[in-house]
Amino acid sequence: MASTPNKRTGRRIRSVEIAFTILDAIRANEATSVTELADELGHSKSTIHSHLRTLESQEIIVRQDDGYRLSLQLLDMANDVREQVANYEVIVDEVDKLASETGEIAHFGLEEHGKVAYLYKAMGTQAVETVSRPGGKQPMYSTSLGKAILAFLPADRRREILEHVSFAPKTPKTITDPERFADELDVITDQGYAIDDEENIEGLRCVAAPVKNENTVLGAVSVSGPVSRSTDEVLHGELAESVQRTANVIELNTKFS
Amino acid sequence: MASTPNKRTGRRIRSVEIAFTILDAIRANEATSVTELADELGHSKSTIHSHLRTLESQEIIVRQDDGYRLSLQLLDMANDVREQVANYEVIVDEVDKLASETGEIAHFGLEEHGKVAYLYKAMGTQAVETVSRPGGKQPMYSTSLGKAILAFLPADRRREILEHVSFAPKTPKTITDPERFADELDVITDQGYAIDDEENIEGLRCVAAPVKNENTVLGAVSVSGPVSRSTDEVLHGELAESVQRTANVIELNTKFS
DNA sequence: ATTTTGGTTCCCTTCTGGGGAACAGACTTA
DNA sequence: TAAGTCTGTTCCCCAGAAGGGAACCAAAAT
Numbered sequence: 265m266a267s268t269p270n271k272r273t274g275r276r277i278r279s280v281e282i283a284f285t286i287l288d289a290i291r292a293n294e295a296t297s298v299t300e301l302a303d304e305l306g307h308s309k310s311t312i313h314s315h316l317r318t319l320e321s322q323e324i325i326v327r328q329d330d331g332y333r334l335s336l337q338l339l340d341m342a343n344d345v346r347e348q349v350a351n352y353e354v355i356v357d358e359v360d361k362l363a364s365e366t367g368e369i370a371h372f373g374l375e376e377h378g379k380v381a382y383l384y385k386a387m388g389t390q391a392v393e394t395v396s397r398p399g400g401k402q403p404m405y406s407t408s409l410g411k412a413i414l415a416f417l418p419a420d421r422r423r424e425i426l427e428h429v430s431f432a433p434k435t436p437k438t439i440t441d442p443e444r445f446a447d448e449l450d451v452i453t454d455q456g457y458a459i460d461d462e463e464n465i466e467g468l469r470c471v472a473a474p475v476k477n478e479n480t481v482l483g484a485v486s487v488s489g490p491v492s493r494s495t496d497e498v499l500h501g502e503l504a505e506s507v508q509r510t511a512n513v514i515e516l517n518t519k520f521s
Numbered sequence: 522m523a524s525t526p527n528k529r530t531g532r533r534i535r536s537v538e539i540a541f542t543i544l545d546a547i548r549a550n551e552a553t554s555v556t557e558l559a560d561e562l563g564h565s566k567s568t569i570h571s572h573l574r575t576l577e578s579q580e581i582i583v584r585q586d587d588g589y590r591l592s593l594q595l596l597d598m599a600n601d602v603r604e605q606v607a608n609y610e611v612i613v614d615e616v617d618k619l620a621s622e623t624g625e626i627a628h629f630g631l632e633e634h635g636k637v638a639y640l641y642k643a644m645g646t647q648a649v650e651t652v653s654r655p656g657g658k659q660p661m662y663s664t665s666l667g668k669a670i671l672a673f674l675p676a677d678r679r680r681e682i683l684e685h686v687s688f689a690p691k692t693p694k695t696i697t698d699p700e701r702f703a704d705e706l707d708v709i710t711d712q713g714y715a716i717d718d719e720e721n722i723e724g725l726r727c728v729a730a731p732v733k734n735e736n737t738v739l740g741a742v743s744v745s746g747p748v749s750r751s752t753d754e755v756l757h758g759e760l761a762e763s764v765q766r767t768a769n770v771i772e773l774n775t776k777f778s
Numbered sequence: 779a780t781t782t783t784g785g786t787t788c789c790c791t792t793c794t795g796g797g798g799a800a801c802a803g804a805c806t807t808a
Numbered sequence: 809t810a811a812g813t814c815t816g817t818t819c820c821c822c823a824g825a826a827g828g829g830a831a832c833c834a835a836a837a838t
Contacts, residue, residue, distance in 0.1 A: 334598065
């Protein structure tokens with residue numbers, strides 16, 4: 265368990281960083297040709313050129329018309345990502361069930377680099393539209409998923425994440441005071457689930473429960489609904505119960521790791 | 522239309538290549554820790570170390586227990602990949618329809634780096650299991666998708682791909698003679714669809730039709746079924762008709778690019 | 779025919795980044 | 809508890825990698 269030394273130390277490799285900057289620009293469609301990329305990123309055309317050639321030979325990008333786009337190999341890598349997460353199939357099944365039971369949006373998310381990343385999302389029949397998508401990231405302090413994970417993470421890991429976090433308000437209701445946030449986590453640890461009361465997106469309330477594994481946390485499950493339907497009673501009542509039950513099932517089905 | 526100069530020329534950036542080698546090893550779970558990677562890839566521990574740090578700071582990989590795994594950011598990139606392909610939603614809808622109409626497996630694939638890459642896959646009710654998955658690659662010469670694409674690609678692009686291909690038999694029925702393959706392409710161009718008669722996987726026959734766009738080909742749609750159900754009559758009859766109809770709908774719905 | 783635009787190549791120079799070796803923790807074994 | 813082993817980390821060195829500038833081309837635009 266060598267999880268402590270996570271500080272941003274050690275040497276970086278410049279050309280690799282440049283390569284990923286280029287990928288990012290292509291991915292966001294900010295620039296797709298040699299000259300555009302050179303202008304956008306402030307590198308010489310020759311530099312961009314050799315990088316593009318390298319990425320192309322690795323089959324990461326592909327020539328299309330007069331520019332480049334990401335190659336489908338990334339879809340393949342995405343498959344591998346899912347396989348590397350313990351028990352992806354079970355998660356899909358259970359989150360689907362949760363969404364159809366509640367009719368709302370259900371998510372599974374896990375902690376990465378101090379943020380919550382969505383692994384899977386299922387829409388219930390009356391689910392509101394959200395912009396979340398698998399792979400997307402949100403702050404931990406303003407989401408039910410993040411808070412549920414934080415509350416049950418081993419103390420040292422939690423401390424480390426909190427040290428690096430800067431509390432920026434996402435809505436007027438976002439908790440930005442570290443003291444108050446610590447209290448909130450205590451409440452969550454006690455009651456076993458976390459609430460997001462329009463702290464991340466206005467008009468949206470969520471409940472989340474952690475999926476634990478031995479002494480750590482694999483991730484969390486949540487349900488999100490519009491304020492109109494999500495009264496305190498519903499949130500703390502049936503929804504809290506549902507997410508906890510789902511989290512439990514996933515826990516039990518997680519054999520190894 | 523600067524598609525001709527595609528030869529493997531130009532300078533590569535060594536450290537970027539190393540970075541992707543490392544990613545590949547992590548992705549395949551061949552090695553996940555510094556020492557393992559160093560041994561596996563024949564680099565010094567310090568080299569691997571700084572690469573891992575770089576990839577981690579780019580949030581491409583993530584520490585897990587005593588090793589590394591791919592981060593969920595790759596799922597996010599996969600979303601972007603799909604968005605960069607013209608008309609992904611239409612393709613999904615139509616391929617789904619095709620699969621449920623025929624009951625078999627339906628695919629959409631496109632050409633990348635001289636191979637066919639699957640973009641999307643839908644399973645009909647009686648579909649046989651195949652190992653294909655989105656992002657996966659297959660040779661062009663042994664698949665119906667690949668042949669359909671090749672047959673309708675502009676002559677210069679086709680020539681260029683064929684120059685770099687080496688015909689390796691995937692099954693006893695794979696066409697490996699360039700002459701015969703050229704004839705096959707002519708037939709396909711005439712009849713408007715391509716057949717794979719157990720040329721890629723034994724026991725599996727497929728039909729595919731190209732999705733054209735202006736003077737080039739976006740990709741192709743296919744249906745695959747077991748030999749038992751896929752008689753010549755069925756293949757050349759209703760299935761050929763179905764894939765062509767689907768391809769047509771997708772074509773018509775492709776506004777720009 | 780001339781200009782412009784974007785991609786490619788070449789060369790030069792710097793400083794990056796790969797490797798070796800030493801170091802430091804964590805865990806094992808005696 | 810001490811010696812031994814196995815990681816990951818840091819430090820340093822110097823060969824050569826890689827970024828940049830400029831020239832060079834090809835194609836498109838005027």
